[in-house]
Amino acid sequence: MDYRIRIFDPEVLSALRLTLVWAVVALLPAYASAMVVASMSRGRGLRPLRGLAVLPGMFYAWVVLVLLRRFAPDFRFSMVAVALAWVLAGIPYLAVTFSEGIGDLDPRKREAMMSLGASRLRLWWHHDFLQTLPVQASALLQQLWYILTSFSIVMILGGGPPHETLEVAVYTSMRLDRVDPGLAAALAFWQALILISLRFAIRRLRSAPVTGFTPRHAGERTGRSPVVVWISMFAMVLLLATRQEPQEWIRPLFTSVSLAVLSATGALLLALAAYFSGWRGLAEIGAWISPMILSWICWSVSMRWNLGSLPVLVLIQSVLFSPWFARSVFPILDRKRTGEIEAARLLGAPAASAWIHVEWPRVRGPVLSVAGWVAALSVMEVSSVMWFSRGDFDTLSSWVQNLFLRFRIDEAGVGFAILGLLAYAFLWLTEKGGK
Amino acid sequence: MSFECRGLRVEGPGFQMTADDFDVGPGEWLEISAPSGFGKSTLLRSLMGLTPVEGQLRVSGVEMNGQPLHRRRFGVVFQDQALFAHLNALDNALFGLRIRGRVSDGDRARAEDAFRKLGLLDRIRAPVDELSGGERQRVALIRAVLFGPVLLLLDEPFKGLDAEHLRSVMDYLQSFQSESPVPVVWISHLHGTGVPGKRLVGGDRNGHRHFQLHHP
Numbered sequence: 001m002d003y004r005i006r007i008f009d010p011e012v013l014s015a016l017r018l019t020l021v022w023a024v025v026a027l028l029p030a031y032a033s034a035m036v037v038a039s040m041s042r043g044r045g046l047r048p049l050r051g052l053a054v055l056p057g058m059f060y061a062w063v064v065l066v067l068l069r070r071f072a073p074d075f076r077f078s079m080v081a082v083a084l085a086w087v088l089a090g091i092p093y094l095a096v097t098f099s100e101g102i103g104d105l106d107p108r109k110r111e112a113m114m115s116l117g118a119s120r121l122r123l124w125w126h127h128d129f130l131q132t133l134p135v136q137a138s139a140l141l142q143q144l145w146y147i148l149t150s151f152s153i154v155m156i157l158g159g160g161p162p163h164e165t166l167e168v169a170v171y172t173s174m175r176l177d178r179v180d181p182g183l184a185a186a187l188a189f190w191q192a193l194i195l196i197s198l199r200f201a202i203r204r205l206r207s208a209p210v211t212g213f214t215p216r217h218a219g220e221r222t223g224r225s226p227v228v229v230w231i232s233m234f235a236m237v238l239l240l241a242t243r244q245e246p247q248e249w250i251r252p253l254f255t256s257v258s259l260a261v262l263s264a265t266g267a268l269l270l271a272l273a274a275y276f277s278g279w280r281g282l283a284e285i286g287a288w289i290s291p292m293i294l295s296w297i298c299w300s301v302s303m304r305w306n307l308g309s310l311p312v313l314v315l316i317q318s319v320l321f322s323p324w325f326a327r328s329v330f331p332i333l334d335r336k337r338t339g340e341i342e343a344a345r346l347l348g349a350p351a352a353s354a355w356i357h358v359e360w361p362r363v364r365g366p367v368l369s370v371a372g373w374v375a376a377l378s379v380m381e382v383s384s385v386m387w388f389s390r391g392d393f394d395t396l397s398s399w400v401q402n403l404f405l406r407f408r409i410d411e412a413g414v415g416f417a418i419l420g421l422l423a424y425a426f427l428w429l430t431e432k433g434g435k
Numbered sequence: 436m437s438f439e440c441r442g443l444r445v446e447g448p449g450f451q452m453t454a455d456d457f458d459v460g461p462g463e464w465l466e467i468s469a470p471s472g473f474g475k476s477t478l479l480r481s482l483m484g485l486t487p488v489e490g491q492l493r494v495s496g497v498e499m500n501g502q503p504l505h506r507r508r509f510g511v512v513f514q515d516q517a518l519f520a521h522l523n524a525l526d527n528a529l530f531g532l533r534i535r536g537r538v539s540d541g542d543r544a545r546a547e548d549a550f551r552k553l554g555l556l557d558r559i560r561a562p563v564d565e566l567s568g569g570e571r572q573r574v575a576l577i578r579a580v581l582f583g584p585v586l587l588l589l590d591e592p593f594k595g596l597d598a599e600h601l602r603s604v605m606d607y608l609q610s611f612q613s614e615s616p617v618p619v620v621w622i623s624h625l626h627g628t629g630v631p632g633k634r635l636v637g638g639d640r641n642g643h644r645h646f647q648l649h650h651p
Binding site for chain 2: 337339340342343344345346347348349350351353354357358361362
């Protein structure tokens with residue numbers, strides 16, 4: 001194995017160039033479209049988009065594949081198709097985030113501008129656009145992270161290794177038949193450098209913190225969209241009626257739910273441990289490290305300690321998802337209610353009890369809200385399951401992906417509906433948390 | 436119950452503060468007064484145990500310095516009340532009892548009685564962020580008294596009260612003290628409140644801040 005980190009290796013620079021060029025190509029239309037949608041909706045009517053925002057990359061990959069097969073078959077397995085999937089995946093997420101940003105603005109400022117005679121265009125520019133720049137910046141950064149670490153989309157649409165974007169190149173260099181840690185580290189270095197540089201640049205340019213997406217109102221919107229539930233329920237009944245062996249999907253369903261619950265709990269515990277130990281930056285590691293590298297590290301740990309696949313997968317997802325808790329919960333913990341804690345102590349509460357009585361009720365809502373979101377993401381996640389489970393088990397999403405790969409599209413569609421129902425159930429938690 | 440303080444010395448950022456030795460007997464009041472910014476609240480917080488302090492602080496002969504906060508059993512009204520934002524007025528008032536175990540029906544009745552006496556019965560279930568400044572002040576006072584403290588430390592307890600409510604608060608405190616005569620140390624934001632008792636008056640002594648004891 002070659003452990004020399006070859007930062008300027010031609011293979012590394014080629015993957016970097018490919019990823020960056022196509023990331024820009026994909027980001028611009030997604031950004032523009034999302035801005036239009038958000039400006040038109042003004043914080044309302046984005047329920048369907050909220051649901052689409054949690055769907056995994058493979059969903060968009062398959063939509064693009066089906067579309068291109070019909071309308072432009074020559075582009076099916078190309079970077080154009082990959083970019084198109086990135087655009088489609090980016091629009092719901094960016095639109096929901098921008099719209100929430102606009103919805104959170106003080107409406108009195110807008111009214112004041114209107115009363116002073118501002119035109120619609122000026123209102124949009126000075127109020128909606130300029131005021132939400134920090135939200136836009138952090139959402140774009142998040143979307144860029146998604147593109148830089150994108151794996152399934154490139155594998156399905158780019159044909160895998162022929163189009164070696166950063167994350168796919170990491171995967172290639174970490175495969176058992178070609179383990180090259182030096183090359184993988186160089187690729188991951190560029191990936192992290194870009195993201196961290198952008199984060200610091202944004203923080204410097206704007207005094208506002210880059211917080212990333214916080215699914216504050218997620219459930220509010222999904223909760224009032226029963227049509228999603230009915231469609232999914234119908235699909236489930238259909239599956240039960242037509243399939244002879246429901247245990248085929250019951251086991252993956254159970255695995256997915258267990259993994260989601262354990263990962264959400266693990267991510268929360270990791271984030272809290274990092275916060276209270278004073279190493280709060282550790283909770284963000286999952287946001288800056290290549291998921292493939294992370295998987296490889298965990299795999300090495302599992303080999304050393306003889307851990308089973310499932311605990312290691314929980315560990316991977318906990319590390320990957322702890323930034324969501326860090327970004328939503330840390331700012332609340334930072335605004336400590338010192339006076340109330342002191343009052344509780346003097347009224348007879350020991351330190352831990354005072355925290356539970358005073359701080360926990362404030363943190364509980366956001367924790368539940370993020371837990372639901374994280375669980376929904378975990379249910380949809382495919383790459384680390386495919387990379388890691390090594391055939392020991394299937395989650396529902398990897399099971400559905402396998403159906404797609406075997407071109408059992410109708411069954412895969414039903415599987416997706418069940419997956420959607422499950423994600424919806426977890427998003428319902430965000431509603432409980434938001435209230 | 437009595438409160439004794441000997442050799443009090445508080446060090447803050449860029450200043451040090453001392454006070455004459457003093458005793459506050461059962462049912463007695465000690466008023467702390469000084470110009471704004473002098474450090475009255477700092478002194479009171481050091482008596483509460485929230486700021487490091489040198490000296491001996493004894494309640495009924497038991498040394499308090501070094502005791503964990505939750506074992507001191509001090510009834511406290513903070514300058515900003517520090518009510519628990521996620522609880523309603525009644526739950527705030529019952530917090531000191533609830534943290535020590537189950538709240539009995541008798542405790543609830545006592546709480547309701549206190550709310551009635553202080554003109555807050557119709558606000559008993561109100562979230563605290565819906566209360567006015569004066570109402571919050573009275574809820575904080577009930578919370579400080581209800582669990583049976585051994586010492587009351589009150590930071591501007593009458594702030595935001597009109598004459599009528601000031602009277603009801605004084606009546607409530609007097610009736611509490613007639614049942615449990617605990618010492619009271621308090622900071623006033625008004626002059627001439629008519630509350631009898633000793634006073635610790637802040638002033639300069641040899642370049643540092645000092646509270647001098649004045650007997651009535």
